[in-house]
């Protein structure tokens with residue numbers, strides 16, 4: 001139940017808002033969608049591709065699955081610990097799609113691993129061929145990876161399955177990549193160009209469905225980078241109808257990614273300004289040191305000049321005290 005606050009507690013909604021991360025990205029936000037999937041399709045075994053923190057894995061077990069196979073080739077210690085607490089969750093430290101054939105056939109496949117065409121196409125093709133009645137839920141079917149490959153593990157892909165990639169990231173503010181965009185910071189790279197053939201998650205899903213034996217639909221829920229539900233279960237599709245292609249959700253998502261990439265750009269500019277300010281402070285400090293050195297040299301020269309002036313005066317006094325020599329007389333005459 002949403003907490004909209006009361007007259008006595010008017011800040012409840014703001015409190016809830018500030019507890020959320022700045023960037024919502026996890027499938028755990030789609031619990032109500034998974035509740036609908038479980039309510040309309042018998043789900044006992046789940047294969048989850050791409051686990052990260054494990055915060056979604058437990059949801060499938062809570063909703064009634066007896067076995068959840070959690071595939072992630074790079075699990076953290078925190079993930080191992082989280083999965084170890086629940087007997088229904090099994091960590092599979094391998095790479096999808098290669099490992100799919102080694103696992104029991106599942107009723108639900110949740111695909112949120114390496115978001116590139118070759119990997120997702122491989123996953124879709126395998127599931128459609130080997131688990132034809134399974135429901136497939138895919139994350140990131142919308143911007144930024146709908147029509148542009150992301151690579152977590154590019155070295156494992158055949159060269160023809162990789163587009164030229166960059167460490168720069170997409171932004172909604174122009175069509176190219178940017179250092180101020182949605183960057184992987186070493187965790188992933190992005191295809192330099194968006195669009196075309198064999199590029200992106202949504203393109204992979206569309207191609208896999210076109211190549212399959214038909215009867216399935218892709219229902220897109222346009223929120224939090226986009227979730228796709230692939231099924232031929234009509235009751236499930238009807239239950240998803242309020243979310244499917246919702247104009248309201250889509251507009252809010254577009255606004256969210258616009259705001260977030262604007263924040264990324266402002267952060268980038270703030271760091272650049274801070275670096276400029278550091279460079280300027282160093283220049284000013286070095287110029288100040290130069291001025292101090294020259295001031296000290298000038299003081300030295302002034303002291304030397306004073307000394308010479310004093311010596312000169314002293315010499316004149318000595319000359320005045322001595323009996324005049326021929327030279328003095330000559331000098332004085334001048």
Ligand SMILES: C[S@@+](CC[C@H](N)C(=O)[O-])C[C@H]1O[C@@H](n2cnc3c(N)ncnc32)[C@H](O)[C@@H]1O
Nearest residue numbers: 026027050051052072074095096112113114152
């Ligand atoms: C976007 S995160 C998953 C987030 C998680 N599903 C959630 O909603 O909270 C992607 C994960 O996929 C994993 N991954 C990358 N390549 C993979 C592959 N080929 N097979 C399975 N997992 C992969 C990464 O290690 C990373 O933990």
